[in-house]
Amino acid sequence: MIKIALIGAGKMGISHLAILGAHPDVEVVGVADTTKMVTEVLSKYTNFQCFSDYNKMIEEERPDAVVVAVPTKYHASLVERLLNEGIHVFVEKPFCLNVNDGIALTKIANEKNLVNQVGYHNKFIGTFLEAKKLIDQGAIGEILHFSGDMNGPVVIKQKQSNWRSKPEEGGGCLMDYAAHLIDLINYLVAPISNIQGAILKSFYSGAVEDSVFSLVETENHISGVINVNWSDETYRKMSTQVTIIGSEGKIIVDATELKVYLKNDIVSSNYTKGWNIKHINDFSEDVDFYLRGEEYSAQMDHFIKAVQQKVPNHINNFESAAQTDYVIDLIRNYNN
Amino acid sequence: MKRILFGDNQFFGVNHISDEKSRAQAIRFKEDATILNTLDKAISNGVTTFMCTTHDRIAPLCDTIRKDPEKYEGFMMYPCLPYAHKYANAVTELGIVGTLKQYVPGNFFASIFKGGYAFVSKDYISMMELMIDAEMKMFAGINTPVIFLQNVITDLLLGLGMKDFFRAYHSYIKHKYNAEPGYITMNMPKLLDFLESAGIENPIICSSINIDGFRMSGGKELYEHTLRTRNLRAIAMQVLSGGATPPQKAIEYICSLPGIESILFGASSKANIQETVSLIRQYDKQFQFSEL
Known part of the structure; x- marks a missing residue:
């Protein structure tokens, strides 16, 4: 099982969470969001463990990988922090506000041999x-x-x-x-x-x-x-x-x-x-769980397989x- | 449920295998009269159940149907809630909290916000009930014996594992609307397991079932096995895989499967409606005979 956490449970985050929740190889170890209503509903009605502070989540749960779906301006600093902790990262698109940040993050991810993927579905x-x-x-x-x-x-x-x-x-x-x-x-x-x-x-x-x-x-x-x-x-x-x-x-x-x-x-x-x-x-391949389109499950499955080292990390x-x-x-x- | 149900995708520019066709359909069905005319053609072919999303354009159709009870005697509508694009666009614009503020009727939401987020679990369930009522308003006075949860919501709740919402939906539809709750999904076998684990037995589940295995998550064999061995009232949709398979072959397959109570299809032209209906009747007869 791959231990995955989610940071940012907005529209895309919730959608990723449902796909992760249904994935047989994934254990969702935590969901972090700053909107109290969102974490409250998730804590009340699901089995996901929720955090208002992602730092606490990372420290306590030690995920293998994190899905980042927060507003774009937070991507660079957050992804850098995760990579430095040795965590594989899937981040929503667009990648970074500043091109140089993206280039620097690419370098870190490659040096540390961490799986890195962006949500261009x-x-x-x-x-x-x-x-x-x-x-x-x-x-x-x-x-x-x-x-x-x-x-x-x-x-x-x-x-x-x-x-x-x-x-x-x-x-x-x-x-x-x-x-x-x-x-x-x-x-x-x-x-x-x-x-x-x-x-x-x-x-x-x-x-x-x-x-x-x-x-x-x-x-x-x-x-x-x-x-x-x-x-x-x-x-x-x-x-x-x-x-x-x-x-x-x-x-x-x-x-x-x-x-x-x-x-x-x-x-x-x-x-x-x-x-x-x-x-x-004529082309779409079966997915195990479908939400809004095969591509959303397929991209997450690809990320998970890359973390499991079953496929190379070359798409997105x-x-x-x-x-x-x-x-x-x-x-x-x-x-x- | 009747054997054949008429769907509404064609009216609102929903086509799963061609964006181009979907835009052409949106142009074709600009006028409500054109939609009603097509519905009449379905009715004259003996298809008297219309399964439809709670799209804004359904409201004026409901008005027409209410005004002419004689003509629409025996006519039924199966609402599918909610019209998810409306909320999806709103979430992009307003965020999750903003969307709820906008769409939960009355000042219900304002009043629970005042409490400094001190919500209790019942509040969210009541919020869902209010949203169901808002979506169901347009169907007042119309026979709606089955009310469906749209697949985006069903599958989202399924992926998140929100059993309580399924239970609450199930019981609210039964008690408030005296109707059968139904579920549209792209993940039929998974959903059935989940509903059963939530204590919901023999549910009405509408899912893609077709000879091509299109949008049958987990695979065609698993679906066939589920239909053969489990307790559910199955409705097959996307039986023509979006129009890519010859209708004869597609309908023959569907009619040969055990455990399918109803077949949902949509079509724009009189000829296509007639063809699909008569194919279903023809193959139903054939497979009934072969069972005897």
């Missing part, structure tokens, strides 16, 4: 994984251009402020939302290294942007467009779509559907010349998340 969605496989196989030839679209109904009216509406705390569409798309493009295409133009526009939020429009270039000089708007109520929930144009075809992929257009048949595969349409149920590690932080920074700086 798209990389556990079957359609995106299949797209990556096709791209790596050269199915659409040389990549010429891509466009990434992400829309959803997060902020659809003027609203009261919380940490998500404070830029200095990691709020705003770029850090909190577009991060997913940037991370996915870094993975599917190549790391973005250059920004040719960026507009960060606020529609309702005032202090932070509600949209990110940017012209970008990857380190191997592939051009792309990023188009993110979290104030679009015509989308029922977050929707992420990437279109990749290659010399031999094109891929349009989102979390449910993979559309592949090929100029020629691919020998010994089930992809043929013309359009090929696949759906998530700190290094790749720091790279995403870097692109966020580039876009922010271009705009300023």
Whole structure:
């Protein structure tokens, strides 16, 4: 059994906690949160041991691993503290407010040989994984251009402020939302290294942007467009779509559907010349416990397996998340 | 419960295997009249139970149904609460405490906050009861013999191991609404174990069951084994795996399984409703005969 503790029982934290609670290889040794109502409900109605002070939890329970789901501004110091205690860390996205913090944490984690993972769950969605496989196989030839679209109904009216509406705390569409798309493009295409133009526009939020429009270039000089708007109520929930144009075809992929257009048949595969349409149920792998999507269980399972040394720690590690932080920074700086 | 139940995903842009289709459906069902028209087609095919989330758009449909008792005689609705996206978006914006403040009716929440967080366990259960009442308001006067807990909440409570909330939900639905409590889940075998351990016997459980094993957590074999050997009133949903499998093959599989009391499906067109209904009836007959 792996002893895991949770710090931060907000929306993502509670969701992780339910997944950890149902995992056969995990013993949840503690939950820390500063909201008294949350720890009170959990103490009253669950068997989880709750703490208002995470330091006390770490000292008393000595977890093998910790899941961190606190507001982004606390990530760097908290993760550093955990790594220095020799604890494996899963932390929610985005990784760090400051790129250098992320790089430093990557170094510590690697030096201490600790498992490190960030919650970019798209990389556990079957359609995106299949797209990556096709791209790596050269199915659409040389990549010429891509466009990434992400829309959803997060902020659809003027609203009261919380940490998500404070830029200095990691709020705003770029850090909190577009991060997913940037991370996915870094993975599917190549790391973005250059920004040719960026507009960060606020529609309702005032202090932070509600949209990110940017012209970008990857380190191997592939051009792309990023188009993110979290104030679009015509989308029922977050929707992420990437279109990749290659010399031999094109891929349009989102979390449910993979559309592949090929100029020629691919020998010994089930992809043929013309359009090929696949759906998530063609790829999604069974999980033992499902909550809100296979990807949330799959990413946590991957983290647990990495701690058990059953799989390498190569998906969503700190290094790749720091790279995403870097692109966020580039876009922010271009705009300023 | 009737053998065939009609679902509502298609009306509200919910499609598990295509975001694109889901947006097209949201456009198609913009008008309430279009939804009612499709419901009428289901009714004329003998499908008189409508299982629906407590989406805002259900309220005007309820009004129409109440106004025409003759036309909707024998018609039943199975509410599924809550409409989770509403709360999920609110939690992102307002936090957990802020969301409860906003959605727990009246000044109940304000009054328990005044006490400096000195809550007793009963308060949270009463809070849940108030939220159930708020969600159920729109169904007043409509026959709702089964009331479901939506899968996001069921599975969250399951993962957290919150037995008391299941017990409280179960008993509140029975006593206050004189209805059967039902549970939607993506983790049917696990949920059944858990409900039984909470003292809830032979529960109504609605879960994905399909030939492809899609969204059947723990695996298709475990589901089949559970259906064969355990006590539950099972409803199969996502029987067409979101539309990816040929209907004939999908329905044949479902009808061949023992222990499934009802089949839930949703469709937008008259032709699809007819096809699914007649396939279920055809295979039901075939498997009944083979049992004799």
